[in-house]
């Protein structure tokens with residue numbers, strides 16, 4: 001059931017430019033939103049409209065490329081799960097996600113293949129027919145990484161920890177990932193799973209949605225809340241590793257996207273701010289009043305949350321892209 005009235009909280013980052021009191025209110029709002037919802041709208045983030053418009057223009061140009069150009073960078077060629085996924089290539093909870101997308105991640109030399117998650121390091125596949133794509137997406141990655149780091153430091157302070165409590169996990173080889181996604185319109189009689197219900201496996205997700213395009217739904221108290229884009233805002237949510245870091249005081253929240261109606265489409269760019277593959281997320285010692293509200297890390301036998309980011313990520317990748325897993329990682333799947 002969808003709850004028509006509840007909405008996600010709005011958190012204003014420009015409070016950080018104010019005095020001590022304003023900064024304190026920002027942290028309070030950040031902590032409350034991530035504790036109660038795991039999701040919020042972030043305004044006042046300082047990334048201007050022209051930059052965001054350029055990102056969506058580039059996304060449109062990418063999806064308008066010929067099939068041959070898109071298949072030239074198909075993920076099936078990439079053991080590191082980079083590149084283009086056509087409709088029907090991706091699964092959540094065993095069902096097809098009706099979206100096409102290109103995955104771009106941080107690029108590092110591979111350090112080996114033991115533990116297996118080290119296989120995720122490697123090169124992106126960049127579309128040669130659209131050279132601007134690389135520049136625009138790399139710029140976006142850089143901006144979102146800076147924003148992500150600021151939010152992690154504020155979140156640390158809001159949890160009673162030192163501002164740099166999480167820095168170490170991100171200092172070397174942060175394993176950031178972004179997707180440029182297009183959800184095609186679907187008839188109401190068809191299956192409307194744009195992306196199925198899931199939690200994000202990492203730390204923090206900064207999602208930009210094309211203006212006016214609904215479809216995102218967030219689970220809250222057992223109901224689905226609609227989370228349409230808010231003007232100038234990112235939708236921000238925390239992933240499973242923040243649940244691990246806070247003993248469940250912060251919860252990774254289940255969310256999904258419903259396909260847009262036939263005759264329309266929806267573009268989005270989720271950016272996943274993730275630590276190094278081999279980093280173990282630090283566990284924060286919470287102040288007593290917060291610790292009393294920490295309900296422990298979710299235990300789901302089908303989805304075990306590890307503190308080592310690479311393990312969570314590899315698990316998520318193998319499950320979402322079974323064709324890539326079969327072709328390149330047959331030894332890791334049952």
Ligand SMILES: O=C(O)CCC(=O)C(=O)O
Nearest residue numbers: 181195200216257268270
């Ligand atoms: O496209 C969206 O709005 C959300 C996508 C999402 O949740 C994901 O890719 O993890």
Ligand SMILES: [Fe+2]
Nearest residue numbers: 198199200255
């Ligand atoms: Fe997600």
